[in-house]
Amino acid sequence: MIDSLILQQGSGWRAQAEVFDEIFFVFLALGTLVGTIVVAYTLWNVYKYRDDGSEPKEDFDAPEVGELPTGQGGPKAKKLFLSFGLSAIVVISLVVYAYGILLYVEEGPDASDEDDIEITVTGYQFGWEYEYPNGHTTRNEMIVPADHRVNLDVTSSDVWHSFGSSELRIKSDAIPGDTSEVWFSVSSEEVEAQGGEATFRVECFELCGAGHSAMKGQITVLPEDEWEEWYENTEGDDSASGNESASIGGPTVGGVPA
Incomplete structure (x- = not known):
C-alpha cells in the first residue's frame, strides 16, 4: 500500500489497472472485515441481552427511547464514542490513502x-x-x-x-x-x-x-x-x-x- 503512493520510474511504474484493482481490494477487504466485526458484535448483543423472561439485573443500563448519551462516563456513552472514534480513524485513513493513490492516477508517474x-x-x-x-x-x-x-x-x-x-x-x-x-x-x-x-x-x-x-x-x-x-x-x-x-x-x- 505504501509503495503505491510513491511515483516510480522505469519498469517499476504501476499501470492504472493495477492501481484501481488495489483500491478495490483494499476497500473490499476492509469493508468485509469491519462488516464482519459489526455484524458479529450486533448478534452477540442480541443474544446477550435477549429477553429470557427473567428480571433484569440491577446494574443493567437499559436504553430509553429518545435518550441521548451525554458522554459523562456511562457504559452506553463509552461504547458510542469508542465506536465513533474507531469509525473516524478507519474513514479518514481510507480517504488519505485513496486521495494519495488517485493523485498517481491523475498525474501519472514521474518521467523525463x-x-x-x-x-x-x-x-x-x-x-x-x-x-x-x-x-x-x-x-x-x-x-x-x-x-x-x-x-x-x-x-x-x-x-x-x-x-x-x-x-x-x-x-x-x-x-x-x-x-x-x-x-x-x-x-x-x-x-x-x-x-x-x-x-x-x-x-x-x-x-x-x-x-x-x-x-x-x-x-x-x-x-x-x-x-x-x-x-x-x-x-x-x-x-x-x-x-x-x-x-x-x-x-x-x-x-x-x-
Whole structure:
C-alpha cells in the first residue's frame, strides 16, 4: 500500500489497472472485515441481552427511547464514542490513502520528456486514428512499447466520442475542437505474460451514431526493442493500418467507410 503512493520510474511504474484493482481490494477487504466485526458484535448483543423472561439485573443500563448519551462516563456513552472514534480513524485513513493513490492516477508517474511517448488520438465515425510524434498514422490499432508512459491527446473530427479501454482502466472524452489528456503504461511482465505481445481492446463509450457499437480498436504493446525497430521503419511513412481506405469524417454506412 505504501509503495503505491510513491511515483516510480522505469519498469517499476504501476499501470492504472493495477492501481484501481488495489483500491478495490483494499476497500473490499476492509469493508468485509469491519462488516464482519459489526455484524458479529450486533448478534452477540442480541443474544446477550435477549429477553429470557427473567428480571433484569440491577446494574443493567437499559436504553430509553429518545435518550441521548451525554458522554459523562456511562457504559452506553463509552461504547458510542469508542465506536465513533474507531469509525473516524478507519474513514479518514481510507480517504488519505485513496486521495494519495488517485493523485498517481491523475498525474501519472514521474518521467523525463524523452521517456514519454505522445500520441494524438482522433475519433471519427466510426473509428480511431493515432498520430505518432514522427507524423506516422495508424487507424484502429495503436502500437506502443512496454515500460513507457504513453500520453494520449484525445480529440474528435466530427461528433462526441469517448476513447477508452476497460482492461487498462482508461477513458477520455473525444470532443470536436477540444483536447483531453490521459496516460497509461504496460509493464514488460504483462507483455511476457501474453506471449511477447500484449493486446487490449479499445471502445467508444459515447453513443455517436449508427455505427457506434462497431467503433472498436486495439492497443498493441511490444517489447521496447521490437517497438523501436517498428517505429524506425515508419519514418516518412504516412500509410495507415486497419481501415486504410477510411477517411476521417468521411461518409460511412453501418460503421464501414462508404
